[in-house]
Amino acid sequence: MTQTKKLTVHEQQRVELSIIIPAYNEISLIAKSVHETLSFLSRNFPNSELLIVDDGSTDGTVAAVFEFIKTNPYNIHIEMIENKGNFGKGFSIKNGVMSSRGEVIVFTDADLPYDLSSLKMIVPAIQSGIDMMAGSRVSADSVINAKVPLPRKIFSYIYQLFVKFLFNIGITDTQCGFKGFSQPTALAIFSKTQINGFGFDIESFVLARKYKYRVETFPVILNTYREESRINFVKDIPKMIYDLLRVKINLMFGTYDRVE
Secondary structure: OOOOOOOOHHHHOOOOEEEEEEEOOOOOOHHHHHHHHHHHHHHHOOOEEEEEEEOOOOOOHHHHHHHHHHOOOOOOEEEEEEOOOOOOHHHHHHHHHHHOOOOEEEEOOOOOOEOHHHHHHHHHHHHOOOOEEEEEOOOOOOEEOOOOOHHHHHHHHHHHHHHHHHOOOOOOOOOOOOEEEEHHHHHHHHOOOOOOOOOHHHHHHHHHHHOOOOEEEEEOEEOOOOOOOOOOHHHHHHHHHHHHHHHHHHHHOOOHHHOO
16 A cells, blocks of 8 residues: 655645755854845745755754754744755755745845845746846846955956856856746756856856746845855865866767756
């Protein structure tokens, strides 16, 4: 006799929106970010869920999230997903996407640098038929309230030159950490991604273009900039360039078409 798994109340409900927040050693801010996100969702998107994807934190981030879950004052489901090691932001986003139930799937950064009010623009746009919405800090309508250090600006400019040289994707800000997808688009793209690190953003755009998804950009409100940047210029820049070359090679040799 076949046993049927009993669905939880959350699993039985329609989920309009899934928010994914990747986290690595975020003990100093994760509880505050979870609180702010849930507060916003409860007021604006009550049929939603929040997924925290921990990438092997060693500072108590996971325990802090589980403690919040115990006393969660909001009627919004929280899921704690733990990677089995420290694999990278791209791996965490992919893991979150594959675990999401939302009709619209959005990811943002753990320190919530981008104002969540943009969700009121992202969700209706995707529900109207756009496949992918990408935040753009260089949009004329974006509001930049945080000061971004000059070295970071120079690095971003040079990196975008590499992107433009290797790929014709028509996006001027590929690295903004605020992006949204329809569920079918997210599953199709992230089931094929190969990059675990920061280069996953480029890969997602490349795959969206390859499979002819409709991509639009939206202006963001950047409220904060993390002073202790997670990018180590000496160590990570070569990795990011290497990832770009990997994506190019994967395209040339049809790797993505062979991924089920």
